[in-house]
Amino acid sequence: MSNSDLTPRDRFTSRFGIIAAAAGSAVGLGNIWKFPYVAGQGGGGAFLVVYVLFIAAIGLPVMLSEFSIGRRAQRNAIGSFKNLAPRTPWFLVGVMGVAAAFLILSFYSAVAGWTLEYIIKSFSDAFAGRDEEELNLMFSTFVSGTWRPLFWQLIFMVLTAWIVVAGIKQGIEKYTKVLMPLLIVMILVLCVRSITLPGGGAGLAFLFNPDFSKLTAGTLLGALGQAFFSLSLGMGTLITYGSYIQKNNNLSETVIQVSVTDTLIAILAGIAIFPAVFAFNIDPAEGPGLVFITLPNIFQQMPGGYFFSIIFFTLLLIAALTSSISILEVVVAYIVEELHLTRKRATILASVMISVLGIFCSLSLGILSDFRIFGLVIFDLMDFTASNLLLPLGGLFIVLFVGWYLGAGPARNEISNEGALRLGYFPLFMFLVRFIAPFAITLVFIYGLGLIRI
Numbered sequence: 001m002s003n004s005d006l007t008p009r010d011r012f013t014s015r016f017g018i019i020a021a022a023a024g025s026a027v028g029l030g031n032i033w034k035f036p037y038v039a040g041q042g043g044g045g046a047f048l049v050v051y052v053l054f055i056a057a058i059g060l061p062v063m064l065s066e067f068s069i070g071r072r073a074q075r076n077a078i079g080s081f082k083n084l085a086p087r088t089p090w091f092l093v094g095v096m097g098v099a100a101a102f103l104i105l106s107f108y109s110a111v112a113g114w115t116l117e118y119i120i121k122s123f124s125d126a127f128a129g130r131d132e133e134e135l136n137l138m139f140s141t142f143v144s145g146t147w148r149p150l151f152w153q154l155i156f157m158v159l160t161a162w163i164v165v166a167g168i169k170q171g172i173e174k175y176t177k178v179l180m181p182l183l184i185v186m187i188l189v190l191c192v193r194s195i196t197l198p199g200g201g202a203g204l205a206f207l208f209n210p211d212f213s214k215l216t217a218g219t220l221l222g223a224l225g226q227a228f229f230s231l232s233l234g235m236g237t238l239i240t241y242g243s244y245i246q247k248n249n250n251l252s253e254t255v256i257q258v259s260v261t262d263t264l265i266a267i268l269a270g271i272a273i274f275p276a277v278f279a280f281n282i283d284p285a286e287g288p289g290l291v292f293i294t295l296p297n298i299f300q301q302m303p304g305g306y307f308f309s310i311i312f313f314t315l316l317l318i319a320a321l322t323s324s325i326s327i328l329e330v331v332v333a334y335i336v337e338e339l340h341l342t343r344k345r346a347t348i349l350a351s352v353m354i355s356v357l358g359i360f361c362s363l364s365l366g367i368l369s370d371f372r373i374f375g376l377v378i379f380d381l382m383d384f385t386a387s388n389l390l391l392p393l394g395g396l397f398i399v400l401f402v403g404w405y406l407g408a409g410p411a412r413n414e415i416s417n418e419g420a421l422r423l424g425y426f427p428l429f430m431f432l433v434r435f436i437a438p439f440a441i442t443l444v445f446i447y448g449l450g451l452i453r454i
């Protein structure tokens with residue numbers, strides 16, 4: 001008998017708590033650091049249209065599937081499959097999820113650590129008077145260093161573990177309920193600053209006037225991959241969170257609220273960044289350096305930039321933190337429920353192991369940069385394996401599980417709260433999880449593997 005059979009399961013206590021935690025997981029570096037630059041490279045408006053379409057047709061059904069699996073099984077990512085499909089290999093989907101959590105958090109915590117360094121730099125006005133080249137050098141010298149990035153990464157992991165160790169109600173829910181509204185206020189402040197810059201209108205036009213001639217097959221698949229990563233899908237994060245959701249919660253409503261929040265924040269990040277990028281004549285397709293090199297350059301030229309820089313990097317830190325706790329929770333819930341360690345020990349064990357892996361990720365951008373596997377440094381290898389292989393594969397199996405293994409009966413029971421809710425859209429949901437989502441995800445997967453080149 002496991003701990004969870006003896007003690008009542010820790011769970012979210014309010015509807016707002018569920019949304020704050022799940023939206024906190026979804027809204028992260030993926031929205032604020034990655035979305036603006038992939039949208040920029042994908043042509044702006046046209047990318048946005050496709051992205052929103054993918055969220056609606058694929059993201060929503062995958063998310064509803066994950067919540068349903070977790071809430072029905074009342075277990076972690078691996079245990080849920082063991083519970084719903086005993087003595088079958090389906091639990092391997094959860095194993096993949098836990099593995100993905102390890103890999104993602106090891107590089108995610110590195111990038112999150114950089115935000116701490118950049119908060120300090122903002123406070124000390126370190127960007128003042130420097131041009132783009134100097135800021136570029138500042139960034140590359142910092143990330144290729146040994147001790148500073150490791151120090152911040154460790155601090156970030158301690159913060160993450162600090163929240164996770166306190167549990168669902170007293171940790172994750174308590175903190176995300178405060179941090180998420182704060183994040184929304186901060187991003188709105190940045191949006192207002194950005195669109196009131198002279199010349200910022202061109203940035204808004206870039207984001208909202210779709211030029212469909214820019215759409216290539218590669219952009220389509222990039223948009224789907226981004227939707228996956230951004231909504232935290234495919235690795236059991238939302239199976240784990242689903243297991244903490246009360247039985248009377250309307251799961252479909254929660255799915256809509258979380259997805260809308262995630263998408264709006266990505267768009268708001270675009271609104272905060274593109275007008276400023278255009279106002280200062282910077283290339284919107286600049287790439288991953290957009291946040292750490294381009295934005296400091298913009299801040300140091302704009303009125304009030306000192307404060308907006310502090311606000312921006314704090315926002316990035318909060319977004320990263322509410323996502324990283326959801327990634328760590330996948331591993332911790334597994335260790336607590338399947339290996340029967342206390343929550344404290346499980347959190348320490350998982351954080352230490354992830355931090356060790358994280359050291360290699362961070363150093364691979366500096367002294368270990370010559371060590372490559374398949375031509376990739378460790379940092380990129382972790383990202384590639386998790387984002388391009390494990391997440392799409394996990395997502396594919398999750399929809400197949402609900403569509404074909406669990407089947408319409410149990411799925412309808414779970415989503416309708418055992419018949420209490422009317423579900424007019426249920427046949428559409430089943431059609432999406434059985435056919436559309438598996439087909440689309442398969443396409444991303446083989447593209448991620450490089451089996452097809454577009």
Ligand code: PHE
Pocket residue numbers: 025026027028029030031104229230231232233235237323326327
């Ligand atoms: N959704 C998070 C982001 O956008 C990242 C994440 C991926 C979190 C997978 C959990 C699981 O940054």
